[in-house]
Amino acid sequence: MNLRKNAFLLFIIVFSSIIDASAQKDYKLWLQYEKKISPEISGYLSGINGIVILENTETSKISSTELQTALSKMLDKDIISTAKLEGENKIIVGSKSALSGEIQKSIGSDFDKINEEGFIIKSISVNNKKHILITGKKDIGVLYGVYNFLRLVQTNKSIKNLNIADSPKTNIRILNHWDNLDRTVERGYAGFSLWNWQKLPDFIDQRYIDYARANASIGINGTVLSNVNANALILTPQYLEKVESLANIFRPYGIKVYLTARFSAPIEIGGLKTADPKDPDVINWWKNKTIEIYKRIPDFGGFLVKANSEGQPGPQNYGRDHVDGANMLADAVAPFGGVIMWRAFVYSEHDANDRAKQAYAEFVPYEGKFKENVIVQVKNGAIDFQPREPFHPMFGAMPKTPLMMEFQITQEYLGFSTHLVFLPKLFQEVLESDTYQNGKGSTVAKVIDGSLNKTKLTGIAGVSNIGNDLNWTGHPFTQANWYGFGRLAWNPYLDSEVIADEWLRSTFSNDENFIKPIKKMMIESREAVVNYMTPLGLHHIMDTGHHYGPGPWVSNLSRPEWNPVYYHKADKNGIGFDRSKTGTNATAQYAPTLEKIFDNLDTCPEKDLLWFHHVSWDYKLKNGQTLWNGMALKYQEGVDQVKNMQNTWNKTEKYVDTERFKEVQMLLEIQYKESKWWRDACLLYFQQYSGKELPAGVEKPTQSLEYFKSLKFPFAPGN
Numbered sequence: 251m252n253l254r255k256n257a258f259l260l261f262i263i264v265f266s267s268i269i270d271a272s273a274q275k276d277y278k279l280w281l282q283y284e285k286k287i288s289p290e291i292s293g294y295l296s297g298i299n300g301i302v303i304l305e306n307t308e309t310s311k312i313s314s315t316e317l318q319t320a321l322s323k324m325l326d327k328d329i330i331s332t333a334k335l336e337g338e339n340k341i342i343v344g345s346k347s348a349l350s351g352e353i354q355k356s357i358g359s360d361f362d363k364i365n366e367e368g369f370i371i372k373s374i375s376v377n378n379k380k381h382i383l384i385t386g387k388k389d390i391g392v393l394y395g396v397y398n399f400l401r402l403v404q405t406n407k408s409i410k411n412l413n414i415a416d417s418p419k420t421n422i423r424i425l426n427h428w429d430n431l432d433r434t435v436e437r438g439y440a441g442f443s444l445w446n447w448q449k450l451p452d453f454i455d456q457r458y459i460d461y462a463r464a465n466a467s468i469g470i471n472g473t474v475l476s477n478v479n480a481n482a483l484i485l486t487p488q489y490l491e492k493v494e495s496l497a498n499i500f501r502p503y504g505i506k507v508y509l510t511a512r513f514s515a516p517i518e519i520g521g522l523k524t525a526d527p528k529d530p531d532v533i534n535w536w537k538n539k540t541i542e543i544y545k546r547i548p549d550f551g552g553f554l555v556k557a558n559s560e561g562q563p564g565p566q567n568y569g570r571d572h573v574d575g576a577n578m579l580a581d582a583v584a585p586f587g588g589v590i591m592w593r594a595f596v597y598s599e600h601d602a603n604d605r606a607k608q609a610y611a612e613f614v615p616y617e618g619k620f621k622e623n624v625i626v627q628v629k630n631g632a633i634d635f636q637p638r639e640p641f642h643p644m645f646g647a648m649p650k651t652p653l654m655m656e657f658q659i660t661q662e663y664l665g666f667s668t669h670l671v672f673l674p675k676l677f678q679e680v681l682e683s684d685t686y687q688n689g690k691g692s693t694v695a696k697v698i699d700g701s702l703n704k705t706k707l708t709g710i711a712g713v714s715n716i717g718n719d720l721n722w723t724g725h726p727f728t729q730a731n732w733y734g735f736g737r738l739a740w741n742p743y744l745d746s747e748v749i750a751d752e753w754l755r756s757t758f759s760n761d762e763n764f765i766k767p768i769k770k771m772m773i774e775s776r777e778a779v780v781n782y783m784t785p786l787g788l789h790h791i792m793d794t795g796h797h798y799g800p801g802p803w804v805s806n807l808s809r810p811e812w813n814p815v816y817y818h819k820a821d822k823n824g825i826g827f828d829r830s831k832t833g834t835n836a837t838a839q840y841a842p843t844l845e846k847i848f849d850n851l852d853t854c855p856e857k858d859l860l861w862f863h864h865v866s867w868d869y870k871l872k873n874g875q876t877l878w879n880g881m882a883l884k885y886q887e888g889v890d891q892v893k894n895m896q897n898t899w900n901k902t903e904k905y906v907d908t909e910r911f912k913e914v915q916m917l918l919e920i921q922y923k924e925s926k927w928w929r930d931a932c933l934l935y936f937q938q939y940s941g942k943e944l945p946a947g948v949e950k951p952t953q954s955l956e957y958f959k960s961l962k963f964p965f966a967p968g969n
Contacts, residue, residue, distance in 0.1 A: 275907050276721035279464050280733050280756040283323040283404070288760060290406045294325055297339055297382070297409050301331040304344025308502035309389040313343050313396045316463075320400045338379035343396065345389045352376060353383065360415050361387060367471070367504070368417030369395030373410065382412060390471075390504035391417075397467040405755040416741075419699040422589070422625070422654065422709030423739035424472035424508065425465070426554065427716070431481050431489070437660050437797075437968045439667035440717030440724035445475060451495030457718070458496060462503035464722075468736025472506045474711075478556040478593065480512035482519045485539060494546040506551035508591070511579060513555065514563040515539075526568040527578040540582040552588035553579055554627070554711075559596045572612070573619045580621035589707065591654060592620075594628045594644060597811060604827075604834035605811040606632040610643050618650035625652040625707050630680045632836075633817075635663055635713075636789045637780045640848070640858050641680050643839035645694045646687030649703040655680075655694075659731050660715035662797055664779050666967065667715070667724030668920045670895065671779050672772040674734030674746040681742045686841035695742035710739040725917055726910050729757065730772065747773055764905035771898045774891060780857075782888025782925040786881055787826065787860035790817040791932065796966035799924065800931040803959055818860070820939045824867050824877070826860035837862060867940040879945040881936070885929040886948045892918070892925045931958035 275282065286294060298321060303314045314331050321329040335342065342353065346361060356374040364370060369386040384395040398416065402409055428436040429443035444457055465473070475493060476484045483489055497507045516522040516535045526532055543550050557564025557575055565575030576592040583590065597608045613626060620626065626648070631639025635658040645653060657677055664671045681695040688702055696702035698710060712735040715723050723729050734749045750772045754765055783800070784791060791814040793801030805815040818825055829836035830849045837848040847853045848862050856872060859865060871880040896918045903911050930951035933944065935958075944950065 275910060276726060276913075277460075279722065279729050280404075280753055281320075281464065281467060282757060283320040283400075285326050286324050286403070286406075288406050290408070291325070294403060294409065295327070298325065298329065298341060299337060299339040300341070301329060302335045302340045302342045302381075303331055303333060304342065304348035305389060307389050309393050309504070310344070312463075312466075312502055313384075313389070313393045316393075316396055316400070317341060317343065321403070324403055335376065335381075338381065340381045341399070342374075342376075342381050342383045342385075343392060344385060345392050346385060346387050349385060357383065357385070363415040363417075364391065365417040367391050367394065367469075368415065369398065371395050371399050371412050371414040373412045382409065393466060393504065394469055401467075401752060401756060405752055406760045418469055418471075418740045419742060420708040420710050420739060422472055422551075422591075422707075422711075423470050423736065424474060424551075424709065424711050425470060425659075425714045425716070426474045426478065426656070426711050427714045428477045428479075428660075429475065429714075430477050431483060435717055435968065436477055436479065437658075437662040437713070438715075438717050439660060439967050440715060440722060440728075441719040442717060444716060444718055445492075445496070447489065447492055450492035454495065454499065458499050461716070462500045462505055464732075465505055465736065466503040468733055469740035470736045471504050472508055472551050473500065474508040474510060474554045474591075476510045478510050478554060479560075479562060480510040480556065482512040482515035484509055485511070485515055485543075486519055487542075490543060490546055497547045497550070501549060506549055507547065508551040508554055509543075511553035511555050512563070513557050513565070513567075513575065524568065525563065527565050527570050527574045528568075533578060533581075536579060536582045540586070540588070544586045544588075548586075550586070550588060552583045552590055552623075554591040554593070555579065556593045556595065559593065571616070573616050576624045577619075577621045580624045584621070584623050588623065590621075590624045591627045591709070591711070592624055593656070594626050595634075595656075599809040599811070604829065604836050605816075606827075606829065607834060607836045607839060610647065610839045613644060614647050616651070617648045620651055623707065625654045625709055627654040627656045627709075627711055629656045629658075630677075633790055637664055637776075637784050638676070638679075638787070638857060639789060640861060641683040641685070641694050643836075645697045646685030646692055646702070646841065647839070649687070652700070652705045652707040652709075653697060654709040654711060655698045656711045656713070657735060658713040659735050660713050660968075661728065661731075662968070663792055664783075665921060665924060666798065667728050668917050669779060669924070670725065670727045670772075670775050670914070670918065670921060671731075672727070672734070672746070672750060672775045673731040674738060674749045675773060675776040677734065677738050678744075678746040681738065684844075686843040690843075692841075698742055710735075710742070712739070721913075726757075726914055727772070729753075758910075759905045761905055764902055767898050768902060771895050775895065778888050778891035778895070778925075780888070781884045781891065782928045785884035785888070786856060786877075787858045787862065788818055789861060790814055793963070796963055796969040798963050798966040799961065800928050800935075800958070802932055802935045803955075818936075819864055820936055822939055822941070824865045824869070825881075825936065825939070826864040827862070828864040829862045833864070867942065875945075876942075878936075878940045878942045882933055882944055882948045885933055889922070889925045889929050889949070892922045896922060927958070931955070934958065 301317050318329050318331050360370050369391045372383050374383045386392045433442040435443050514525045516525045516532050520535045556562050558566040580590045594609045594613050597605045628642050628644050632642050683694050685692045700708040730753045733753045737749050750769045791802040793799050794804050802814045805813050807813050810816050837845045867878045869877040934955040
C-alpha cells in the first residue's frame, strides 16, 4: 500500500513540475532564453568565452546578471563574469567613461552616432585578441545593448563582425496603465492591476522586477502607474510612499515613473475651494505637491492629464483653457526636468456636429502657446482606438507643438484578450501614413520623432494590456503587442513583419516550419478583425459601455455621440458618415492633397469609404460588387480568415509546448465563434435598411436579430 501511495505522490510531484515548467514559458514572455540546438551554436560557443564587466553601478549589475543567466541557459555552459580582461572572445560591457583608451580607440567615432540612450555592439581587437564590445554613453544604453545582443543570439543571428550603433528615435517611450487604486483596470482584460497598493511599500513582488526587465528589453523608459480617469489619492503621502518604492525598483532599468494628475486635486486632497489654474493658492499647491514628489523621487517623470473630457475636471470648469491648465502644471515640474503630457482626447455633448472634428478644432488654435515641457498626447485616430481609423488630422497640423502618439495596446475595441490581433500592423499603418503637411513624405512617424518640424520633446505612449494573469496579457499572442509597441516606440520605422519574426523566435521557436506560417497568420490577423467587425470604414458600432461584441442598433444613450447609430447612419439610401464637404467637412482638417483624395468618392480609399462618405447600397466597389454585397462578403472573409488561423495553428503542435498550444487553440475557437456573431448581428441589422438578400458565399445566420439584441453582459471585464 505504501509503495502505491509513494508512487502516486511521485507522479503528482513530477506532473506538477512539468505543469509548472510549462506555465513558466507563459510568464517569461520573449525572454525565454531556451537552449540553442541550431547549427549556429558552434559559432556562439567559440565566440563567447566569458563576460568582462567594467563598472559596478546597479544598472551594470543587471547587465552582467542578464548576460550570465541568458547565455548560460542558451549555450548550456557556465559563462563567467569578471572585472579583468584576460584571454579572448570575451564580451566587454561598460559605458564610455569606463573604457580604456585602447578600447575607445578601437571604436573610433562611433559614439558620435548615438544619443544618451543609444548603444554600440562591435567586434573589436585588443592586444591582437578578438572580443565583442557592448557600450554606450550611459549605463542604461549599455543595458539596451545587452538586450539587443541577446536578441541576436535568441533569433539565431550571427555574432561575427558585429558593427551596430543604434539609438531610440523618441525621448519618451511609455506605458499608460489605466489601473485604479482598488486594483481594477479600466479596459484591462488580463486580471487585476500589477500594483498591490495594500502591500506596498514593504512587500516587493517579483513581478515588479520582471515587469521592469521586460520593458527595458524593448527600450520602454517610462510608466504611468495610474488611470487617466484619475484619483487624487495617488498624490497623498500614503500613496507617494508606495510610488517611491516602485520608482526605486524601476530606476536601474531606466524606467521613470509618472502619475496622472486629477485637476481637482487641490480641492479633493488640498482643502482649497477652487482648482482654477490662475488662482495663486492653486498654483502654489501644485508647486508644493511637486516639490514633495521630487524629494521622494528625484527622477519623477511628470504628470499625464485628462482634463475636460468625459466628465473629468479641468481648466474649462473655471473659464480657462487647455493652455492655462497645462502651462500651470508645466511651471511646477519644470525646475526638476519634468514634463506634462496633456491628452487631446476631448469631445463635447454640446457639439453634435462631428465628434471626429472636435479635438482638432479645440487644440489647433493653441498652436505654439504651450510651454516647452508640455507634449500634447493624441490618439492615433480621431474617434477612439477603432480597428481601423484614418490617422488623426492633428498630426502635422501643429508644427510648433510637440505631439505624442497614443496607441492602445489593450484590445478595447478588438475583441479583448480573447482575439488574436497583431497590433504592430495597425501601428505601422498609422506611422507610415503621409500627412502631406510639408509635402509628400511628411509621415506621421516623422511628426512623432520630431524630424519633420525639428521638435525636441518627442514620445509614444501605449495604453497597457498588462495585468496579473500568469501570462501577463491574457493571451499568449497579445504579449506580441506589448513587445511590438516597445520596438516601434524605439524606432517608428520598423516593419511589423520584422517585429513578428523577432517575437516568435524569442518566444516560441526558430524553426522555419513554425515561423513562416505563424508570422503570416499574425500579419493578416488585424485585417481579419477589421473585416468581421468594421469593414470599409465602419466604426464605433460595438455594444456600449463594456464595448464587447456588436451593437449597431444602440440608439438610446443620453449623448448622441455615444450611440453607434450616430456613426454608421444606415438608412434605406445607404450607409456611412458623410465627412466630405457635402457633410461635416472633416476632410478639410487634412492637408489639401489628402482633403482632395478623401473628399472625392472615386479617390477615397475603400478601406476608409464609410468613414468619409454616406454611400448608396448599390454603389459599385472597385471589384465590381455593390456596396451591400461587398460589405457582406467582407464580413464573411473575416470569419473565413479566423478559420484559416485555426487551421494554421492546429498544425504547429509539435513546435509548441502543450500548455500554450492548447491555450491558443481554445482562444481561437472563441474568436471564431465571436467573428460569426459580429457577422450575423451586423448583417441582419443592416439588411433591414438595404432590403437586399445576402450574396452567394455568405453563410446564413442561425439566430434572429432580436436574439442578438437581447444578449446582455453585465459583468464583462474592463468596464
